[in-house]
Amino acid sequence: MIRYIVKRVLLMIPTLLSVAVLVFFLMRVVPGDIVELRFAGESSFAQKESLDKERARLGLDQPIWKQFTSWMGGILRFDFGTSMWTGASILEEVRLRFALSLQLAIMATFIAVLLAIPLGVLAALKQDTWVDYVVRIFSIAGLATPSFWLGIMFILGLLIVFHWLPPMVYTPFWQNPIQNLAQLIWPALAVGYRYSAVATRMTRSAMLEVLREDYIRTARAKGLWQQLILSRHALKNAMLPVLTVIALEFAFLMGGLVVTEQVFNLNGLGLLFVESVAHRDYTLTQALVLLVAFVFIFVNFMVDLAYAWIDPRIRLR
């Protein structure tokens, strides 16, 4: 097991390096120039001399290979540099948003799991009854409803019915839990509902498959208590694909909630990502792509470990 973990951790390094190389060169291929965008924008007076001065300061006048080696050198020292747009440290820019994005992802996952697993199991147990139909309608509606639209509906509903709007500024949970939850519960519900729909469908189909297995029939024939069959034999075995879906959705939430963040004015990683690309802020975009890639790799790694724990037949080597 330890050998497997070390091997996976070491494998992360070439994967992240490949992502780094790819994003560095892709950003340079995309047309647009941060200096033009920032200084020639609304000014009629922007002089070429000023623009050149700024390009030199940002190192954009250097040959591409030199920019690349200097950036890679920084990464190897865990120095991601400063944002070209704000001049602030990239670690600081990311740290500010990471807490909010992580909390939102955890809350949405919690809501999704809380809805998906009982509903999916229930739908499988009551297959083709009205209960199954209701769960299916609920989950298909969730799949068909964009979470940002649901978010807009929440905001309008709160405004029109209660004349109240969630707080617009993020307060960390440990500073003021009520204020924190008052802001994040709505986007978590909007995102969690769509997320739960995917997981409900997966739980239902996995459960249906497992419930038809020989060992379930055997357990029933032995006269084992139904609850025990479900929790110990059926659900545990059905969890493998569900876990994969939940984990991938979780990784997506860390940086993929651009429109929902806009609708609720959340200062999260998704919005930062889009802004950094729009500003052609090379250093920040590169760091964010690496972060998201790392989250995906890490989450997948954790899922693989969880597989072994859930199903002891799986041997990790």
Next chain:
Amino acid sequence: MLRRFLLLATVVLIGAAVPAAAQEKPRYGGELVFVVPSSPPSYDAHREETFGTIHPIAPHYNTLLRTDPTDKTGAKVVPDLAESWTISKDGRTYTLKLRHGVKFHDGSEFTSKDAKASYDKIVNPPARVASNRKGEYVDVEAIQAPDPYTVVFRLKYPSASFLNSLASPWNWIYKADILAKDMRWYEQNVMGTGPFLFVEHVKGSHWVGKKNPNYWDKGKPYLDGYRAIFMTDSAAQVAAIRGERAMIQFRGFSPVERDTLVNALGPKITVQESAWNCVILVALNHEKKPFDDRRVRKALTLALDRYQGSTALSKIAIVKEVGGVQVPGTKFATPAADLEKLSGYGHDITKARAEARRLLKEAGVPDGFSFVYKNRGIPMPYEPLGVWLIDQWRQIGLNVRQEVIEAAKYYSELRGGNFEAAADFQCGYTVDPDLDLYKFESKDVSPSNYSRYVDRTLDELYEKQGRATDAEERKKYIREFERRLLDEEVHYIYTLQWHRIVPHSSRVHGWTITPSHYLNQQLDTVWLSE
């Protein structure tokens, strides 16, 4: 419908009466919460271009002069850190007397050394320091500080606009000692003499300021503090005002958003409106055929029914006024009689379009031609205006395809001349001919002349109007400039002037809308009623 109209009319009328209301006794206390639809890239206004820097950070600073916060034209210059000024007879020396007893937020005293150091940074920045405003001060020969409370600007030639330049909302006064140690310190830090002290900035989220108890203008500011919330999504901004989480968004809303707020909040909302010193232009690339032919360019402007366009578009977009090269209603604006004489500004559109077709025939394209209009990838107001332009040009037989260019790529396309016709824009911090007309000088003079022409007559007229210290003489040159730019040569096409709409909580007083969203952001005169 009638009820909705009456409600809107009442609210706008209340808004029109706001400057008068500002005369009532201000109330102390409270925190002004406002929305900023952009974020500050850095804290240094000498190098930035966005209102995202001005709106949250300007309350920490003063400028030497400022525009009168009660003046709706935003062009009346009044003292700020300089209490008075004199101009020499030859118009080349400006002597400013500075206030005594002004303190920076760290308690140190403000003197002419600080004013000189700040302007030196703007006008003659050292190596590796970018000053985006250097080009505006090419007329400055020397800046001197003969004594601690006097600063003198010597110009190479008389400049009719120099006083306006000294009132620029970008030219914050910094502390000389800090600049001497680190010229880039102000990019990440705040230290001014303004009415509010810096409290906190959470990047991408909010900015907080609190009252400066030692402010030199005794009795001000009225607010205990302010909180600027950064919010890019316009629906979220409207929701913030509607839900009374924020009181105002100073840049402006669309007509539809204004109506939503007025209908939802009724008398709790006040609307202020003004012509906006921003305009969408059409750059016609003179290096591409057939746009090198002035008859074709003239046909393009003649095809536009600006008055009908104003009526229709002002219901859905932030454009309204039909004007010349200066914002209607301001000192050097084109009188209606002169405006109508310009090609494309007459009221008889049938006659204008017949003339447009005749010109196209004369230019060798009687059946019209096809071209691509490159539009800026910002929906409001570029999108509706682009659709309108294409429809207007179709009326004279032109086949136009719109290509929307993402903002970051847009400038490269324009600067590189990679277009036939493209949306361009002009947005000034104050209505001033020098600022507004510079763009249209020849391409070897003005880096933002995207129509890529050389017109020495226009350059000469620009210089003449800029040096004419007599207002009537200046008006004459501006009219000549305008005629050449928009009528004789049609180097550029002016579409419609933007229209600024600021619906805000009726609790907010002491703030007056102007044609520029960069002005009146010190917040020293703003107060909140119960």
